[in-house]
Amino acid sequence: MNSGIKKLSRYRRHRFARPALLVVALISMGATFQVASALPSTTRMETTAQSTLIEEGKRIFAQGCSSCHGLNAEGSSIAPSLIGVGAASVDFQVGTGRMPMADMSQQAMRKTPIYNAEQTAALAAYVASLAPGPDAINEAQLTYERDGNTAEGGELFRTNCAMCHNFAGQGGALTQGKYAPTLMGVDAKHIYEAMITGPQSMPVFSDKTITPEEKLSIIKWIKAAEKEPNLGGASLGRVGPVTEGLLVWTFGLGLLIGIAVWLTVKAR
Amino acid sequence: MKKSERIAGNVAGYLDDRTGAAKWLRKNLTKVFPDHWSFMLGEIVLYSFIILLLSGTFLTFWFDPSQRDVIYQGSYEPLKNIEMSASYASTLHISFDVRGGLLMRQIHHWAALIFMAGMIAHLMRVFFTGAFRKPREANWLIGVGLVTLGIVEGFLGYSLPDDLLSGTGIRIAEAIIQALPVVGSYLAFFAFGGAFPGHVFIPRIFTVHVLLLPGIFLALITIHLMLVWYQKHTQYPGPGRTEKNVVGYPLMPIYMAKAGGFFFIVFGVTALLGAVASINPIWLYGPYNPGQISAGSQPDFYMGWLDGLVRMAPPIETHAFGHTISWNILIPGLIIPGILFTGMALYPFIESWMTGDKREHHLLDRPRNNPNRTALGAMSLAFILVVLINGGNDIIATHFALTINQIMWFTRIGVLVIPPLTFVITKRICLSLQRADREKVLHGRETGRLVMLPHGEFIEVHEELTPAEKFTLTQHEQLAALEVPASDSNGVLNPQGLKGKLRARFSQAHVEQVPAPTESEAKALEGGHH
Structure with missing residues (x-):
């Protein structure tokens, strides 16, 4: 062992010693860098993909949205x-x-979307x-089945x-023809996004x-209401007494009067 | 004589010896009732009242009319562990944990709607045929009282479950009480035992709903029917029918069978509705909380017109001497309904004053033969319908892609324009129908059969009416307008003053009519018929 170091130290002033050390240092540096830069390198790849996505989005925007929202999404007199x-x-x-209108x-x-998920x-x-x-x-955030509370969501x-x-x-109806749309059949993701962005007349x-957590509870309640069978028979639209009144005058009293006419018809 | 007949005879004899009921029964069981479908509208109301008593009694076995706070632990999962009043929790219990409870609740509510709709239909029949005329004014007043109480009873009934929708209704009722000038706030505090919502209102209205008002209903309905019995039923005009007789079927057995059967039919239709159509799904509304409200909150239809009036009122308030007068609630919530119901109650007296007709009437009018009354009735209905549309403006807006503002303005203007227009149009329609009747009597019914005569002329064959049909179309008496003497025997000009002039003017409008064909007119046409 001792003789080994002595042998090595004998070549320490060899003329190839310095270049050899340099090569070793460079290789180790490179190897270290390779290991250390493994993650940053994929990020760079994603960044590239992201910028491609943005480019793609910009292209779709220019085609489908810019006529109202402006070439740089700066808005116009007819669109924000x-x-x-x-x-x-x-x-x-x-x-x-909803967009494009x-x-x-x-x-x-709400209507069938024009653009697919990637677009x-x-x-x-x-x-x-x-x-x-x-x-x-994203879907991973929508843990309402696990984290939501239906009754609290209802409140x-x-x-x-x-x-x-x-x-x-x-x-329900709002002023000047605006309205709050039905929440039946809306994706949980979109309900959540509506709450945080406040689209159209809706507050944020x-x-x-x-x-x-409360948002997840609300979503859980809406999904439960959507699935809830009509426990009392035909739902009549779940809009309250207006349709009930309509039914009693048309079907209820109508049928009874029809029977009364039948009962009093003259025997032939 | 068979053995069974002998036993029945002995039992009847035993009872008659002790009660003397045979004579009374014979008289009343053979009492004759005229037959017409429109005379069964009142029966629908009576039977649905019986259904209401039966189903309501069932509901009281489990309903807990208390506003004490409870934590719901029943079987409806979406409300589990929610704080609510005992009345709401017990209504949920009836709906989900009592066997047949939801069906009975729905039957009770549907029966209430049929009760109200039937009363309104019955009232329209009585009005349009002039059945309220002497001697039946008192029965008309009782009827108006029953409709008014029915509205209150229904409102209290759907307020009892203390759900989000009914609490909203009570809140509006409180606002209407508060709108009474000066005493309003005090009355509201008195009714609610302090500030809204308090803890006493539901127990109080429960007593009124299940005891006081049904008691009054029973009493008024009994008097109503006794008067019908005593004064005898009115009948439509026709051959052999006079002011002094009643043509129809005896109570026993024909009417008994018809009426008894009809009770079961009404029960059946109500049960059918209760079984297949959801009504007042309180579990969806949630418990009442003054901080919450649902879009499209509506009252039941018989309150809907009131809600529509309140919705359309422009926001006007005045402040004077430390008091606020909310005209926007006072006028639509109290003054207009007050005028409407007072006018309705007094109408028999108003009409008799306008026409000067103080005689008894047992023969009904065909609505066309009294154009002014028919037009007045149609005008009132048009008013109610227009404001009722505004009561449902939000539901109509979402379901017909309209804007609430359009509906609001349509009804605001419509409520002033459409009723008078309806009056004029209805009156014209009545007069045309009278004209058509006259044509029919004089020239016969158009058969649509064209015949070519030998000399080439085409004629349409008219089929002569039967004598009975002719009688029915011509029997009505046509009143003459009241004359106001220009001066009385002492030479005083215009002795009745403005009132007399007004009365003459009304009377003139009331008797506007197409003269019914006379016998001589009919004779003159005979033979000379082309």
């Missing part, structure tokens, strides 16, 4: 600026088919790249939502007003 609305807003508006009516309505994601990425805003909700719903969306989430329910 989208700078800072965030990916959540785009995911809600485009993902539910079919016509300039009072309010964008929606691209648009969301583009709009999110303009200025920070709420992120789109929160009646306090915060029923005044516009009706006691059973069937929707920030995480301070309604905590994320």
